[in-house]
Amino acid sequence: MSSLKDVARLAGVSTSTVSRAINGNIPISEETRRRVEKAIRDINYKPNLVAQGLRIKSTKLLGLVVPEIQHETFNSFICFTEEAAEAKGYNLIIGSTDSNPDREERFIENLIRRNIDGIIFSRVSDKSHALKILDKTNVPAVIIDRTLEREDIPSVVMDNYASGEMAAKHLLSLGHRHFACITGPLDIAINRERLAGYRETISAAGATLEERCVFEGNFKFESGKKGISYFLDTGAPFTAVWAHNDYMAFGVLNILAQRGISVPGQISVLGLDNITQSWMMHPALTTIAQPFRDMCIKAVDIIINRATHGENRGGIMKVILQPELIVRETTSIPRASL
Amino acid sequence: MSSLKDVARLAGVSTSTVSRAINGNIPISEETRRRVEKAIRDINYKPNLVAQGLRIKSTKLLGLVVPEIQHETFNSFICFTEEAAEAKGYNLIIGSTDSNPDREERFIENLIRRNIDGIIFSRVSDKSHALKILDKTNVPAVIIDRTLEREDIPSVVMDNYASGEMAAKHLLSLGHRHFACITGPLDIAINRERLAGYRETISAAGATLEERCVFEGNFKFESGKKGISYFLDTGAPFTAVWAHNDYMAFGVLNILAQRGISVPGQISVLGLDNITQSWMMHPALTTIAQPFRDMCIKAVDIIINRATHGENRGGIMKVILQPELIVRETTSIPRASL
């Protein structure tokens, strides 16, 4: 690997001149600029990012914290964040916390020790230890897919209320009148918002979502199975069910297939997330796509802005993006009577 | 962030003494060691990894190159590599090439400019430009899930021939005599090996895998659909089909469901990879699990060994790990006659 010094020697100038020629903020004579540029090309010089990082305290490195990696949602975050970072000339260090506070702490600390330019958190909670560590430094941070009570950290989220509205409107437009819902954990605000959007839209249309038709799941496949089994076993009245994520919707489809109940003939099923497998199923899952790509692009945007222009530039503290309905094969007009 | 200097001042010693106390290779008096350690605790000092990286040329940073991120297989690689790296005190920078040579080149170059300790490639080909760039430096590299013709870069792979044997033996043991196969691209060695293991085991048992019962796919869902449709439409004789990955197996199941052919009643279906969704389907997919976790652990092991003990330590150039059969619901005794 060649260094600044090599370039300087070859071009017959000082290292500072080379540095200036590269960073181009300070006036340089055309003549020397050309000589330097030629030298750079000749030995294929690329600045060492570690040295640069030490000197200017900016490493062009972003950190992404996810609770787990082997999960479609976080995989999407990784994918789109990497894409957005790379487009802006940044590299990405990823770390999974696995719900282990020690790992989380170690990871954040490492990022700070690496003079990282910013950290993107997916799904931290208000009480996460990570935020306390962060408070002791001034590393820019942004949160995707959650909002916090404290308002000093910017966040990027989907409009969860709108997703509930969207789900209800789609099903209502097909003619359904009796609804069910399998929610995510209701101690998390986004799930309450989704349910509120769904419920209020249904009520406003004069249709029904009875209390016994709402099941609180935990976003896992198994809880989708549990929820639909509960509805079926208790004779809950519904012709359409919305699950707060696709994994739970798969659980629903699994049980319905096992019990020989036809989808969408007897029951319409709607998911949320639009994960890869949703179109590989038969029938393919109708779902609501979260704007994950845009969320990640926005998050990277915010973090880089903060990193380069300092604290709270622009003052954007909360970005809300819209979901999108993806109609496939698991929803249709209700054929069966109750 | 506190620095070595702060610790030195507080403990009343020189910075070199602090450094030595931390790295612990050179004798230090118990007395000073205690003083230094106290000072470190008092101001919660953590060495700056950038400065360290510049000085000792080791950053405790590993790079992982994947062709794409939103794919179960590469997601697994990311997950397990991160896990293995973190366990050894390393962080992971990931980059996706998206089959774009420019992106690939840029990423590798960045890694080198970051004084990275080693690079793990998943699925490079012999002609990949990446290897040429690498040749110009002496950054340790290792390849997972592929072997190259050139023998100077270590690799970690599954025993692909064994997976073919395993597939055939399982199906044979259930009583199948007429087989089909949807392969991955046959210009890639691992797929030829899989097919060879399958074919030779079937022949050895006196059963048949006719030429018209072999379809060359491309690892995508769609090509699984294509393959099975081709078999069905041409009346190819088989009661069991093995797809070289789970995505293609899903394509097979999708078409069979559409055509009302029962699985495993009429046709047994076997996959390979054991991706998350394989147990969410109904019926759940019988498949062969690749030892991805062990592959990643081994790869990280090799790379760190090379990074710390220099070139080719131990001389292990090729690690071959065994697949594992996961029996679920898509395979059974052949009930239908041909």
Place this chain on the structure above:
DNA sequence: ATGAAAGCGCTAACAA
């Protein structure tokens, strides 16, 4: 417009 020199935070050779 350019060069000399200092320094980012650390480690290592050399001296004591």
Place this chain on the structure above:
DNA sequence: TTGTTAGCGCTTTCAT
């Protein structure tokens, strides 16, 4: 056993 000094590769005063 410890301190002094130099230097990793870069940027940035401060002179000129």
